[in-house]
Amino acid sequence: MIWFILGAFSVKFSEKSFFEIFRVTQARPGVTQARPRSS
Numbered sequence: 249m250i251w252f253i254l255g256a257f258s259v260k261f262s263e264k265s266f267f268e269i270f271r272v273t274q275a276r277p278g279v280t281q282a283r284p285r286s287s
Contacts, residue, residue, distance in 0.1 A: 254269060
């Protein structure tokens with residue numbers, strides 16, 4: 249349920265928020281390369 253709330257919250261804010269959380273949760277070099285501009 250927490251993941252659902254987090255997802256909905258991120259979507260409400262913006263796609264970037266969701267992507268940021270996904271990137272942090274995954275912590276994969278591939279994602280970082282795909283998004284080098286991670287402010």
